[in-house]
Amino acid sequence: MSKLCFLALLSVTFMLIFVLTTPYSNDRSSYAAYEGGIDPRKTRQFKNIIVHLDLKGAPPRVEYLIEFFKLLSKHHVDGILIEYEDMFPYSGDIEEIRRDLHYSENDIRRIIQAAEVHNLEVIPLIQSFGHLEFVLKKSKFMGLSEDLIDLNTICISDSKSIDIVKQMIEQIRRLHPNSTRIHIGADEAYHVAEDQRCIERMEKESIGKSDLKLEHIAKIGKFARENAGFETVFAWNDMFDKESEETIRKSKINKFIVPVVWGYRTDVTENGYFPDGLFERIFNVFDRFYVASAFKGADGARQQFSNISRYLENQKSYVNLMDLHKNAAAQKVDGIFVTGWSRFNHFNALCELLPVAIPSLIVDLFYLNYQLTEKDAWRAMKSSLECENRRHLRGILAESTVHGCKFPGADVFEIIMHDWKRAVDRRIFGKPDQQPSPDSEAIEILKNLKKSLNQSILYKTDADEVFNQYLHDYHSLIAQNTRTEITN
Numbered sequence: 001m002s003k004l005c006f007l008a009l010l011s012v013t014f015m016l017i018f019v020l021t022t023p024y025s026n027d028r029s030s031y032a033a034y035e036g037g038i039d040p041r042k043t044r045q046f047k048n049i050i051v052h053l054d055l056k057g058a059p060p061r062v063e064y065l066i067e068f069f070k071l072l073s074k075h076h077v078d079g080i081l082i083e084y085e086d087m088f089p090y091s092g093d094i095e096e097i098r099r100d101l102h103y104s105e106n107d108i109r110r111i112i113q114a115a116e117v118h119n120l121e122v123i124p125l126i127q128s129f130g131h132l133e134f135v136l137k138k139s140k141f142m143g144l145s146e147d148l149i150d151l152n153t154i155c156i157s158d159s160k161s162i163d164i165v166k167q168m169i170e171q172i173r174r175l176h177p178n179s180t181r182i183h184i185g186a187d188e189a190y191h192v193a194e195d196q197r198c199i200e201r202m203e204k205e206s207i208g209k210s211d212l213k214l215e216h217i218a219k220i221g222k223f224a225r226e227n228a229g230f231e232t233v234f235a236w237n238d239m240f241d242k243e244s245e246e247t248i249r250k251s252k253i254n255k256f257i258v259p260v261v262w263g264y265r266t267d268v269t270e271n272g273y274f275p276d277g278l279f280e281r282i283f284n285v286f287d288r289f290y291v292a293s294a295f296k297g298a299d300g301a302r303q304q305f306s307n308i309s310r311y312l313e314n315q316k317s318y319v320n321l322m323d324l325h326k327n328a329a330a331q332k333v334d335g336i337f338v339t340g341w342s343r344f345n346h347f348n349a350l351c352e353l354l355p356v357a358i359p360s361l362i363v364d365l366f367y368l369n370y371q372l373t374e375k376d377a378w379r380a381m382k383s384s385l386e387c388e389n390r391r392h393l394r395g396i397l398a399e400s401t402v403h404g405c406k407f408p409g410a411d412v413f414e415i416i417m418h419d420w421k422r423a424v425d426r427r428i429f430g431k432p433d434q435q436p437s438p439d440s441e442a443i444e445i446l447k448n449l450k451k452s453l454n455q456s457i458l459y460k461t462d463a464d465e466v467f468n469q470y471l472h473d474y475h476s477l478i479a480q481n482t483r484t485e486i487t488n
């Protein structure tokens with residue numbers, strides 16, 4: 001009897017030791033689902049997960065994109081939203097809006113084919129209202145800008161503007177014969193109805209600014225559907241997120257477009273972040289809508305380093321947001337775009353490079369697919385990217401513990417997040433009386449970086465831009481005890 005008692009006690013003790021020493025012992029169920037290879041599409045919050053690729057800065061070479069698609073497919077992504085900007089081989093009247101080093105038609109075909117092989121839907125994105133800097137900066141089109149200094153918004157009351165947008169849609173259609181969905185942008189048009197052409201038209205037709213902009217989005221949506229044959233036309237929602245249901249209905253945009261509610265701050269549920277009543281209005285007027293989170297490019301216009309937790313917070317807050325709007329979430333939300341911005345706008349500096357943000361994206365996808373806890377999402381990321389498991393670092397949620405992983409561009413991640421970060425930190429946090437990193441060491445790291453980028457990820461001119469921007473920012477840093485200079 002006493003022997004049995006002793007054995008029981010012994011086994012309880014061992015069990016206790018096991019439970020206490022096993023890392024991440026809390027909430028193992030969702031991690032088990034991931035490890036068990038359970039198809040997340042049946043259980044995850046967002047049925048459709050689309051990853052955004054912003055080509056307005058540091059556009060990847062086609063070979064790199066193909067590797068990237070492979071990775072996305074492995075993580076149950078359904079499609080890619082390609083924001084072509086000036087990388088698309090536009091021709092004819094609008095030929096000059098493509099940049100010198102753009103994708104060829106054959107490149108586009110290779111990209112689409114690779115996406116198809118990896119079961120990824122391709123949703124092209126063009127601009128049709130704001131963010132037309134890359135068009136309006138050309139002397140031929142500058143006269144179509146609402147504002148002559150800030151070349152952001154196209155004058156929607158000039159028929160030449162409509163013509164350009166239609167040509168873009170038609171050319172996109174020609175190279176995407178199988179795409180059923182398109183995104184027409186239409187966010188952040190900062191200068192609506194400032195130009196004489198709009199003012200005169202509003203007088204003549206006795207309409208207000210709201211009618212004017214909604215009519216434009218509806219018109220482009222209608223064209224994309226009825227003339228170009230896209231079944232679904234997405235548009236960002238910020239140009240009409242404060243409009244009344246009545247104004248929206250009158251413009252008929254609800255017949256032509258599916259709105260995408262975007263917001264990239266850490267907590268999108270914060271009171272007042274989205275306009276009051278937004279989700280009720282959308283619920284009442286639209287058949288369905290999407291939301292858009294971010295895995296990179298929303299953490300400072302010149303941000304070089306990836307902050308994984310910051311972007312994970314953003315994803316989590318979307319799941320919380322869905323809890324707050326259960327009706328809309330259950331009946332009308334079809335999916336989420338996980339965006340990755342390359343620049344804040346065409347004229348801006350580069351933000352985080354794609355390879356540097358891949359661990360962030362994978363953590364976000366683990367969360368969205370399996371609703372893992374933060375620790376488990378990091379752990380799953382490190383395991384699936386085959387990162388080195390350094391025992392003493394295990395469990396720490398810091399980018400400095402993400403080492404020796406295997407993914408396309410992992411060498412660039414390593415250089416920027418470790419070598420370069422150390423040099424930058426020394427320059428920022430080093431005491432004024434200490435020798436900051438000598439320039440030669442910094443330049444050596446950046447040369448290494450440029451070589452890695454040029455070898456297989458970026459075109460040479462874009463690798464040069466990274467080199468120049470990072471060196472410039474390094475020089476403008478001085479030893480100080482705050483981080484404000486690089487995070488703003």
Ligand SMILES: *[C@@H]1O[C@H](CO)[C@@H](O)[C@H](O)[C@H]1NC(C)=O
Pocket residue numbers: 112113116175177178
């Ligand atoms: C479009 O789909 C058809 C049928 O699946 C396929 O044969 C063709 O290659 C696709 N075209 C492109 C450009 O992807």
Ligand SMILES: *[C@@H]1O[C@H](CO)[C@@H](O)[C@H](O)[C@H]1NC(C)=O
Pocket residue numbers: 266307309310311313
């Ligand atoms: C990363 O983001 C979090 C906010 O989610 C912030 O608290 C933290 O300071 C950031 N880390 C760095 C290194 O900027």
Ligand SMILES: *[C@@H]1O[C@H](CO)[C@@H](O)[C@H](O)[C@H]1NC(C)=O
Pocket residue numbers: 451454455456460
């Ligand atoms: C950049 O990469 C290309 C293609 O990989 C190569 O041909 C070229 O020599 C490289 N240039 C530099 C400066 O490294």
